[in-house]
Amino acid sequence: MNRLDKVQLFSLLLLSGVWTVLCTAELIGTGEMLGALLACGVQFLLCLPMMRGKVPCSADAFRQHKWLGCVYAAYFLLWGSYGFSQLRDAAPRGLTAEGAAVVLLLLTCMYTSTAGLRAAGRAAPFLVGLLVIAVAVLTLGAWKRIVPDRLYFRTDGIRYGLLSYLAGSGELAAVWVLLGRLKNGAAAVKVYLPARLGLFLLLFCLSITAGGRLTASQKYPFLTLTALAQPFEGQRADALYLLAFVMLFVMHLTLMTGLSGHCLTLLHPAAERWTPLLLPMMLLLSRILPVEGLQLTAAVAMPLLTAGIPLLSGYYYKRRSAA
Amino acid sequence: MKRCLPILLLPLLLTGCGSEGFADRMYTRAIGLHGNVQMSVQGFEQEGCTVVDARSIGEALQYEEAAAGGKVFVGHTELLCLDGTCNADAPQELFTGEGISPGCKVLYAHPTAFLRAHDAAETVHTLRMAERDGLLPRTDLSTVLEEWQGIQQTALVPAEGGRSMVLLKRDGHVTALSAEACAGLRCLRHGNSLPSVTLDDGSEVAVTSAKLRRTAENGAVCYTVTLRTDAAPGQRRLLQEQMQTGCETAVREMLAAGADVIGVQEVCEKYGIPADPLPEVQVKVEVR
Numbered sequence: 001m002n003r004l005d006k007v008q009l010f011s012l013l014l015l016s017g018v019w020t021v022l023c024t025a026e027l028i029g030t031g032e033m034l035g036a037l038l039a040c041g042v043q044f045l046l047c048l049p050m051m052r053g054k055v056p057c058s059a060d061a062f063r064q065h066k067w068l069g070c071v072y073a074a075y076f077l078l079w080g081s082y083g084f085s086q087l088r089d090a091a092p093r094g095l096t097a098e099g100a101a102v103v104l105l106l107l108t109c110m111y112t113s114t115a116g117l118r119a120a121g122r123a124a125p126f127l128v129g130l131l132v133i134a135v136a137v138l139t140l141g142a143w144k145r146i147v148p149d150r151l152y153f154r155t156d157g158i159r160y161g162l163l164s165y166l167a168g169s170g171e172l173a174a175v176w177v178l179l180g181r182l183k184n185g186a187a188a189v190k191v192y193l194p195a196r197l198g199l200f201l202l203l204f205c206l207s208i209t210a211g212g213r214l215t216a217s218q219k220y221p222f223l224t225l226t227a228l229a230q231p232f233e234g235q236r237a238d239a240l241y242l243l244a245f246v247m248l249f250v251m252h253l254t255l256m257t258g259l260s261g262h263c264l265t266l267l268h269p270a271a272e273r274w275t276p277l278l279l280p281m282m283l284l285l286s287r288i289l290p291v292e293g294l295q296l297t298a299a300v301a302m303p304l305l306t307a308g309i310p311l312l313s314g315y316y317y318k319r320r321s322a323a
Numbered sequence: 324m325k326r327c328l329p330i331l332l333l334p335l336l337l338t339g340c341g342s343e344g345f346a347d348r349m350y351t352r353a354i355g356l357h358g359n360v361q362m363s364v365q366g367f368e369q370e371g372c373t374v375v376d377a378r379s380i381g382e383a384l385q386y387e388e389a390a391a392g393g394k395v396f397v398g399h400t401e402l403l404c405l406d407g408t409c410n411a412d413a414p415q416e417l418f419t420g421e422g423i424s425p426g427c428k429v430l431y432a433h434p435t436a437f438l439r440a441h442d443a444a445e446t447v448h449t450l451r452m453a454e455r456d457g458l459l460p461r462t463d464l465s466t467v468l469e470e471w472q473g474i475q476q477t478a479l480v481p482a483e484g485g486r487s488m489v490l491l492k493r494d495g496h497v498t499a500l501s502a503e504a505c506a507g508l509r510c511l512r513h514g515n516s517l518p519s520v521t522l523d524d525g526s527e528v529a530v531t532s533a534k535l536r537r538t539a540e541n542g543a544v545c546y547t548v549t550l551r552t553d554a555a556p557g558q559r560r561l562l563q564e565q566m567q568t569g570c571e572t573a574v575r576e577m578l579a580a581g582a583d584v585i586g587v588q589e590v591c592e593k594y595g596i597p598a599d600p601l602p603e604v605q606v607k608v609e610v611r
Contacts, residue, residue: 147514
């Protein structure tokens with residue numbers, strides 16, 4: 001875990017964040033872009049104490065206060081469950097209709113989860129490369145359909161954009177856990193936040209200008225955009241988009257499972273052997289818990305776990321040292 | 324190395340070599356939809372078409388698979404024939420559910436009769452050449468679905484023959500457009516090419532660029548078309564008059580049919596003008 005370097009940390013956070021961006025359920029108006037920009041500023045403020053080293057190491061805090069580890073483990077479990085709900089709802093029909101495809105996907109997630117975050121961290125930069133290629137192909141495919149007139153500023157959706165972008169950034173709670181003893185981890189977070197925002201804005205602009213009413217009327221507009229953005233006449237790009245979709249999901253689940261397992265291992269070393277069970281637990285929770293409940297819980301908990309608890313821990317340690 | 328061996332061998336099982344071959348699949352070139360729902364399908368290198376009657380698109384494709392003796396893949400479909408009698412959700416389902424290409428051409432024609440008598444490849448080629456040469460405005464499945472989702476729920480669709488166009492409402496009502504209106508619509512829609520224009524005196528004028536600007540003034544939507552050409556002043560004047568008449572005719576026929584195929588609703592939303600009923604549309608053609 002603490003052998004992740006800043007490129008791997010950036011890649012892991014970005015892949016998990018882009019998964020949630022891709023599963024954006026609806027577009028309200030261009031004001032959402034301003035809302036997302038404001039949300040990015042809020043995210044930066046939430047991560048600032050950690051980036052400046054003003055909070056104690058998460059591993060030490062978890063060892064001192066076992067309940068903290070439980071809280072973070074439960075959060076990552078919930079956020080992973082929400083990922084399963086998003087997959088069930090947003091996945092292309094060809095993926096979830098085939099039983100063998102679903103089984104293979106689960107087996108892949110199981111394997112990557114048990115391989116650990118270090119292995120995932122090594123693979124993550126390559127998958128970011130695949131993501132960049134997929135986005136480039138998407139942009140190329142959507143380019144000829146762009147109608148610039150459609151992009152104009154409206155005040156509709158600023159608040160919705162702010163709240164939904166913040167609520168969708170559950171992976172930020174991982175920053176305190178991942179930074180740990182990582183050197184120069186702050187640089188990775190500083191690049192990750194604008195990169196995530198940039199990708200969201202790009203997909204948003206393409207959906208509005210190239211997709212028009214087609215994407216605006218569909219649930220999961222960014223996924224509808226991939227159906228529209230076919231750059232070549234004789235060769236469809238669906239396989240590339242599907243590959244990117246699956247890889248994002250696998251890395252997102254791997255990160256959440258790995259983090260949850262790591263938090264539990266800090267509570268008790270013997271808990272490591274139970275890490276493979278976390279994935280079926282996430283799948284079960286996604287079935288029995290309502291999606292809106294999962295989303296709301298994660299949205300409310302994210303600022304607390306990203307900044308609230310680390311700052312309180314820092315304050316607590318300062319008072320103890322002073323005493 | 325021993326532990327990696329199974330992982331390295333696993334991709335061999337995932338190559339798809341064991342699944343059905345190319346010859347065992349039917350790749351549709353054209354699909355026709357009539358009623359609720361009769362599906363006519365013409366495959367690549369197939370003359371005529373197979374026709375099935377079903378209650379839904381999914382069921383129709385299953386019956387087609389049974390008739391074809393193999394899986395049916397619609398992802399490379401190039402032509403969709405509609406006659407206005409089918410449920411308007413059917414093309415949407417083909418796009419979002421079955422993965423039909425958004426660039427698939429849509430044609431107004433009786434599906435079964437047309438596909439039995441014509442080669443879809445030739446028809447698609449004719450339509451594409453007409454669009455490339457600026458004879459017809461560009462349309463495809465994505466433009467039809469998008470226009471059907473507007474307030475007026477009317478789409479611009481080429482008609483059988485590939486030289487004329489109709490306004491096809493979501494409820495199946497059809498209005499034919501005149502040749503002059505079709506000529507005008509080329510300039511009033513985004514994404515069209517206009518390499519040259521044949522004037523009324525028979526001469527041809529090359530157009531180096533065509534730009535469209537959409538604004539709103541005093542509650543009316545204004546379309547300004549700017550054409551650049553190296554033609555002589557006399558020809559420029561003729562071009563301006565001809566295109567102005569064509570655009571005005573297009574707008575008049577479109578509004579008379581209660582349709583919006585030039586994005587009036589988008590302009591209204593941008594400038595905060597009510598889009599229902601459609602406001603006045605002014606057109607100005609400039610030739611430089």
